[in-house]
Amino acid sequence: MLSARRTDAVLLLVALVWGSSYLAAKTATDALPVLVVLFARYAISAIACLVLVTAQNQGRYTRDEVRVGSLLGVTQAAVLVLETYGVAHTSAANAGLIISLTIVLTPLLDRTAGNGALPPRFFSATGVCLLAVTLLMSGSGFHAPRAGDLLMLAAAVVRAAHVALVGRATKGRVVRPLPLTTIQTVVGSVLFLVPAAHGLDDLTRIDAGSWGRLVYLALFCSVFAFLAQTWAVQNSSASRASLLLGTEPVWAVLTGILLGGEKLTTLAALGAALLVTGTYWGQSIERTHRGSTIPQGVAGRAEAPTGA
Template identity: 50%
Template sequence: MSSLLAARRVDLLLLLVAVAWGSSYLAAKTLTGTVGVTVILSLRFLITTLALALIWLIGNRRRAGRRELVTGVILGFTQAAVLLLETQGISGTSATNAGLIISLVIVFTPFTESVAFHVRLPRMLFVAAVTAVVGVCLLVSGDGFAAPTLGDLLVLAAAAVRSIHVTAVSALTRGRGYSALHLTLTQSAVCAVVYTLADYQGVLRAVHGFDAGQWLGVLYLGVACSVFAFLVQTWAIQQTSASRASLLMGTEPIWAVLIGITIGRETLTVLGVIGAALIITGTYLGLRAETRHRAATVPAGRESAVKP
């Protein structure tokens, strides 16, 4: 009975991570209507970096090695590019669309990994990719078939770049025993520096001019969507299988849709609903195919499931 309750607790926490990620699109969308994208990202990652640094200080304070630090810096720049594209895209589309389109990273990543590591892919991944892409076409079509908005294209580009980032994470860290906390802290610090330098005057104005609601939004993105999600997923993956964790956290686009429609009062046309269903189906099929393929080719204990 106790083991069942423990398993359910892990599942619940992983679902909370998915809810936090799914809600991040609406939170970012709300903030982009008041200040610039780089200002939002600067404040978000300054908060994230400070929180992670505090966690490091409370912990064992082991210093990162030189190669570990260099790897974190490189990944920090690719992460900064992903989030800039994603957040800029969110400002030009709906939170619902953004949450669904960015989920294509689940389908894109196996293809970038296949190119990087010369690995053959299961056929189901191609079926999942076609299903998801058709879903995106329907989602962005509105009342009829039309060209996607610039925001939609930027989020799609973010999904593609994120798949490259995830592949880079795997290529640069596999088998090296790097600390997840060190890498995440370094990446967050790089993002904070890049975004702050991009518009430091805007950041200073925001610090002095933000109201309580805006600070709450930034804190939510920095603490709940970054620090909390990182800590929970790192702990939870040690308590369950990577495949189960991936499937639970893969519900992110579903929460993005539900939150966008209920709280954000966004709407979907009939074609949009069909497209959303196809995207969710495609990402789910892709995730299952990838995890089964990984389980068949990777020795036990070598799997991982970390949000890029």
């Protein structure tokens, strides 16, 4: 009983950390250009991962780990570009809610799970989620959606494609989580080095608070959350892990409101409620239909550092 509670607590902590990552990323981009934030986050994560790999004597990478990690490093970087630019131009609460669309979009793109076409009820859940996003984007009234909301919507689509690619690229191959993540963070660091080069001097002028947010994004929202989530999922049922990790958008809203001073209008609050309901409903339908041991909502979190 104590072990189960400890595992549940770790899963909730991971969801909370990922939910808070949107506010952390938003405030970090207030002090630094987006590309500099991304490079710093990747570089700090890569250093931490390399230290862990060395400490655990996992320094010899297989060909599959290098190939798959390099490919996924590129697609993961694309996701984080969209997410970070998106959260810079919308609220942290909206960002965390909209990105949760990944849960219902991934099964539509994934062809590795099998078991035939998804039932009509799943598409009903997807429709509820799309209606919810429309309400979120409307804010205080219906108008042209904000650029940040559209970027987060694009990020959800790209992340869903990334998760589907993870399943396809790792199927039939033995890849270890930590080396795979290390390669992805190194690839991301290399990809963002040149685009961010002109703004790297800004890192020498930011205050301790800004550095703290960068370290939090790298070590807690990426490295810690990934490793803790992997451990917790191995010590819990897939359904329970999925349910607890699925609270991420709730934490995104709470941190945005309580710590970021953000506000949800009545229309946006209705959209938030519908989105959480729709994603949980769609996740439940997909899990039952596929009959897989790891639901897509969890699989999407298991392969790489996530959050904004």
